[in-house]
Amino acid sequence: MSEQALIEEVKQVFHSKCPPLNPPLFIFKQCPLAAAHNAHILANNNFDLDRAIQSQHPSQISYGSEFRSSSSLKKLLSNHPLWDRLRKILDEGAEFPLDPIAKGTRKADITYHKERGNHKSLAKYSSFIDPVISEDIERGFALPLPVEILDKLPNASLAPLGCHKQTSINELGEVIPKYRLIHDQSFPGPSGLSVNGQMRKNELPPIMYSYVLSQLLHYIVNTRKIHPTTKIFICKIDLDAAYRRCSLSGKTCLESLTIYAGLLLVALRLTFGGSPGPNIWGVISETMTDLANTILQNEYWDQTSLYDPISDSITPKFAPTR
Amino acid sequence: MILYQILSHQNLPLPDEVPFHPAKPLSVDLPYNQKRIVDIYIDDSIGVALDIDNNMLQLVRAIPLAINTMARPTDSADIIPWKHIISMKKFQAEGQLEEEKKVLGWILNTRSLKLSLPIDKLRD
Numbered sequence: 258m259s260e261q262a263l264i265e266e267v268k269q270v271f272h273s274k275c276p277p278l279n280p281p282l283f284i285f286k287q288c289p290l291a292a293a294h295n296a297h298i299l300a301n302n303n304f305d306l307d308r309a310i311q312s313q314h315p316s317q318i319s320y321g322s323e324f325r326s327s328s329s330l331k332k333l334l335s336n337h338p339l340w341d342r343l344r345k346i347l348d349e350g351a352e353f354p355l356d357p358i359a360k361g362t363r364k365a366d367i368t369y370h371k372e373r374g375n376h377k378s379l380a381k382y383s384s385f386i387d388p389v390i391s392e393d394i395e396r397g398f399a400l401p402l403p404v405e406i407l408d409k410l411p412n413a414s415l416a417p418l419g420c421h422k423q424t425s426i427n428e429l430g431e432v433i434p435k436y437r438l439i440h441d442q443s444f445p446g447p448s449g450l451s452v453n454g455q456m457r458k459n460e461l462p463p464i465m466y467s468y469v470l471s472q473l474l475h476y477i478v479n480t481r482k483i484h485p486t487t488k489i490f491i492c493k494i495d496l497d498a499a500y501r502r503c504s505l506s507g508k509t510c511l512e513s514l515t516i517y518a519g520l521l522l523v524a525l526r527l528t529f530g531g532s533p534g535p536n537i538w539g540v541i542s543e544t545m546t547d548l549a550n551t552i553l554q555n556e557y558w559d560q561t562s563l564y565d566p567i568s569d570s571i572t573p574k575f576a577p578t579r
Numbered sequence: 580m581i582l583y584q585i586l587s588h589q590n591l592p593l594p595d596e597v598p599f600h601p602a603k604p605l606s607v608d609l610p611y612n613q614k615r616i617v618d619i620y621i622d623d624s625i626g627v628a629l630d631i632d633n634n635m636l637q638l639v640r641a642i643p644l645a646i647n648t649m650a651r652p653t654d655s656a657d658i659i660p661w662k663h664i665i666s667m668k669k670f671q672a673e674g675q676l677e678e679e680k681k682v683l684g685w686i687l688n689t690r691s692l693k694l695s696l697p698i699d700k701l702r703d
Contacts, residue, residue, distance in 0.1 A: 267648055270648050275651050277654065278654070285659060317657055317658065317659045317661070322651065323650060323664065324649055324650055330649065395659070396660055396661075426672055427672070429672065469620045470685070472618060473618060473687070475607070475609060476616055476627055477687070477692070478602045479605060482604075482605070483611055484631075485602070486599050487629055488592050488593075488629075488630035488689070488690070489627060489628070489678065489690075490592075490628050490635055490677060491676070491677060491678070491682065491687060491689065492625075492628075492639055492642070492673075493624065493625050493673040493674065493680060493681075494623075494624040494626075494643065494665060494670065495622055495623055495666040495669040495673060496623075496624065496664055496665065497622075497664060497668075498662070500622075542619045542621070542622075542624075543619065545624075545649050546617050546618060546645070548645040548649065549624070549642050549644070549646075550613075550616060550617050550641075553613075553615055553616075553617065554613065560633065560637045564644050567643055567647075567670070568639050568643045570671060570674070
């Protein structure tokens with residue numbers, strides 16, 4: 258695709274409207290009634306979560322619903338090295354490549370996790386975690402079901418929840434505490450097995466993030482060497498609930514179960530605790546970043562006409578040095 | 580830290596009297612063909628631009644454009660609460676172009692070429 262055609266395609270996709278989504282049949286409320294309703298829908302689909310999700314398409318719980326459709330993005334991104342993986346994530350949800358676990362072993366591990374419960378850190382920070390879990394449910398990231406349905410779900414894995422206290426910033430840039438919900442998919446049952454332990458790592462895409470700081474520092478120093486007295490500026494844009502933007506396949510959702518406050522929660526999105534998270538999210542984020550760099554290098558891009566108006570609030574208000 | 584927080588909300592360059600620290604030779608040879616770049620660490624999209632011509636305007640406009648070319652636009656008609664994929668809360672605080680910026684937990688100063696840890700990382 259020529260540079261001119263590429264920028265025209267960016268323009269076309271960026272300005273295109275997405276078809277409206279249907280309301281999902283599932284109810285995303287943290288209550289037993291909603292859980293019972295969701296169990297009924299699942300039962301109507303023979304406890305096949307993939308089928309239940311597909312039957313509600315197009316809805317907010319459809320695979321890839323946080324992004325434009327693969328058919329809309331194909332022309333623009335199909336030459337990207339990660340395209341085949343990205344298309345699969347958008348169309349079918351992300352799937353963890355797992356070694357199989359025998360049915361009996363799975364059942365014994367589930368029984369153990371069910372009796373053991375969550376990590377102590379969850380109880381310690383429960384007042385902070387309650388709203389986090391409520392938001393996960395209300396935003397459609399976690400599907401509430403009755404715990405009793407657990408035996409009926411095929412190839413299910415249950416793992417404990419924990420909480421990690423970390424820091425974030427508010428709108429003023431002030432450091433504030435943040436409570437990160439951890440889905441401990443490394444924690445083994447009596448079999449010694451866990452979802453993370455069963456991961457076939459060689460089937461995952463490579464993680465690129467590890468080199469970011471080193472790359473940035475090299476870029477800055479090299480730029481200073483070439484331009485000894487020209488200012489170098491940095492900007493940072495944070496993605497909201499990044500992992501939760503990535504749908505999991507029906508099969509992987511069932512490998513990502515937790516229990517909280519008497520409800521069985523099915524993670525419909527990438528978990529904080531599933532070891533392939535960085536690899537899988539990287540497929541989306543690296544493609545996004547490569548697109549940004551491609552736009553930046555494109556001589557046909559007119560940044561005064563083709564841009565997102567949200568950029569206005571961070572548009573530099575000072576004149577360039579030269 | 581207080582000074583850092585003040586500076587980080589002015590969307591301005593550092594004062595002119597702050598000298599440009601000269602770069603020492605790198606241990607590797609890097610090709611130089613980009614006056615601005617974007618990189619990402621999980622959910623932090625980081626852009627760096629040389630203050631020449633319209634580089635900086637391009638940088639702050641290219642990142643949201645790329646993100647929202649791929650992401651589905653928010654729709655007020657959706658039943659489930661749907662938030663913009665760019666964290667608007669942090670956008671104002673961190674999106675501004677600065678010569679000194681907290682990146683991946685470190686403070687990067689592109690004028691003094693210093694990398695330092697913020698005070699809140701200090702442990703007993």
